Amino acid sequence: MSESAVDKSEPGGARLTISSKTYSAWSLRGWLLCRLAGLDVEEQAVVNDAANRRELLLLSPSVLVPRLDHDGASVWDTLAIAEYLNEKFPDAGxxxxxxxxxxxxxxxxxxxxSGFTNLRSALPMNLKVTHESFPIFSGARPDIERIEAIWTECLDTYGGPYLFGTRPTVADAMYAPVTRRFLSYAVPMNEKIQAYCQAIAAWAPMAEWLAAALEEPEDIEELDVEF
Structure with missing residues (x-):
């Protein structure tokens, strides 16, 4: 991996190392977490360089993408980033x-x-593609049903439009890529699940990421490993 991709940011600054905006669900999660915290970050993209891409694939799943460098700390793994940001910005909600x-x-x-590997394989992240219909193999259906159950319970308990009420939380950042999978691959949804997916699509940071993904160069290759 190139030196520029591994240098820590200067103390007090913030840098988020990400992969492709089109294909990398984990990069999206890390970026949304930073926006939830109200933290402006310099984006360090590594996907365009072939050597970096090979390094990412070789290192998976311990690869440090997404990785947040902030105030002298280097934090990877999306849940670790979430907990770090929650500690640093406790008033962000x-x-x-x-x-x-x-x-x-x-x-x-x-x-x-930690889960839903069949869903990840069956419906890979691709923000530039929308299917009117798509065959979903049987192994992915239990994952879809469990996710719908989680969303339904949260929306019923906390009233929506987000999973835990009127404001997005860490949970919405974590499930945001799944909402895109549901929409992109025409997963059959009831009205409540459809409304949640649309609410995430209309969430300003999500809309910003989607617009940037559409502007990403066409020569970026889909990674063989889902991050």
Whole structure:
């Protein structure tokens, strides 16, 4: 990996190392977490360089992307980034104020972080593609059903339009790429799930990322490993 991709940012500054905006779900999650915290970051993209791409694939899953360098700290893994930002910016409301809801939020965020491998394989992240219909193999259906159950429980419990009420939280940042998968691959959805996916699409940071993905060069290759 090039030296510029691994240097830490200067103390007090913020740099987020990301991969492709079109294909990298984990980069999107890290970026949304920074926006939730209100932290402006310098983006350090590594996907365009072939050597960096090979290095990313060789290092997965311990690859340091996304990685946040801020105030002398270097933090990777999306949940670690979320917890770091919540500690640094406690007034940003990244997690619910109520302790029961906060524990619930951490639980559902952890579930998307560690699971749903069949969904990732069946419906790969690609923000430039929208299908009118798409065959979903049977192995991915339990993942889809579990995600819909999580969303339904949260929306029923906390009233929406986001998973934990009127403001987006860490959970919404973690599930945002899944909402795009549902929309991109025409996953059948009931009205409540459809409304949630549309709410995330209309969330300003998400809309900003989507617009940037559409401007990304066409010669960027889809990574063989889902980050």
């Amino acid at each position: 990244m997690l619910p104020a109520d302790p029961i809801a906060r524990a619930h939020c951490r639980s559902v965020a952890g579930e998307i972080h």
